[in-house]
Amino acid sequence: MAGVRLLVGTRKGAFVLTSDGTRRNWDVSGPHFGGWEVYHLKGSPADPDRIYASQSSGWFGQVVQRSDDGGRTWEAVGNAFVYDGVPGTHQWYDGTPHPWEFKRVWHFEPSPTDPDTVYAGVEDAALFRTTDGGRTWHELPGLRGHGSGAHWAPGAGGLCLHTILIDPADANRMFVAISAAGAFRTDDGGASWKAINRGLRSEGIPDPDAEVGHCVHRIALHPSRPDVLFMQKHWDVMRSDDGGDTWHEVSGNLPTDFGFVIDVHAHEPETIYVVPIRSDSEHYPPDGRLRVYRSRTGGHEWEPLGKGLPQQHCYVNVLREAMAVDRLDPCGVYFGTTGGQVYGSSDAGDSWTAIVRDLPPVVSVEAQTLP
Amino acid sequence: MIRVVLPQHLRTLARVGDEVAIDLDGPATLGGVLDALERRYPVLRGTIRDHVTRRRRPFVRFYACEEDYSHHPADTMLPDAVVNGDEPFLVVGAMAGG
16 A cells, blocks of 8 residues: 655654555654754655755754665765855845855755755755765756856845755756745756746845845746746745746735745646745744645635644744645645644645644655655 | 764764774874874764864864863874873863754
């Protein structure tokens, strides 16, 4: 029987939650790397038992862990992320030039076809790749070398490259998102990049329509339609139908269009999920009610989903990496909170249950659908 | 032979116990001990010193014989008691955070 494995990164370690296809009972293992921040874990689509984990701490820096047995055992692999050439500067919070300094890996994106090839999005924002299973990492300098790089500035969470999407139909085409620079696309395997932020409008920057400088929190796509992108920006939920060349707002009737996560139903390319958050200065759900919002029309029209979620006195946040879907039918949807809960729905969001309630603050959730 | 005591997280990472014994090829300097430690346990590379600059990470401290060596240059000779193995060289995670 098919099953689901959730890879959960938290502020104090990683947890692996496993269930059969019913998704009723979950086995919880962890903490792995207890006491360390685990920003992200992700399994290889080509070999689901190959998992990469980003382990870091303010004391001891970055460690990359790799599992070859589905998260039961782990081996530390290469942790040297050295910028290509002379790193140069980006813009600091006060507007002055600041040298690029590696701090941590925010996101791993394994190749769809090769378990040894993985892309890593890092802070200060850059894209690295390994082709030897994580032993060595090399920057793809074309992104940071984009003419705008010197003007990128960090958001409150740092200058982080947090989203990497590989076009399932064309491995040379990838999308990345950087806070607070915006979204970028390559059509040549990472050699060169184009800023794809036309249509975004951000009130918090001097030129609201600037080519770069937008605080994109997350982008998502459905594998069957890689030209259609969905974005949760700092404020605004956005959609592109042309691979990011232009965007338009689809916030519609959301109670607030601030938020971090966005994801797409596994089988319905026009069904998308967000978790509205009250505002950029109040990172919790409106009215103390935790509700996922679902649109079945690719945006504009949204319905609240709160069955099984706390509907009073709830003041958690859901961070940008902390939502995922499985590929079972009905589609499973999962998200983790800064209060340590991981909620799951086995009916595409109609109802929710807490899989675990008392983990450390959850930073990331990934779902693997197992044969 | 130099005895090195690591903080708990680095012991776990290197899969070692309370103390490790390090043999030196060259002079018993601060940098020499760290080089030898990283050669013996490559997984520690980047966790004590920056990969590129080789500078001590800000929240890591080096103590020996009740003295703070954290701000000393890499070519500083360690005390005889550490070189003889009578006293350990301490790598410490600074007290900070939760």
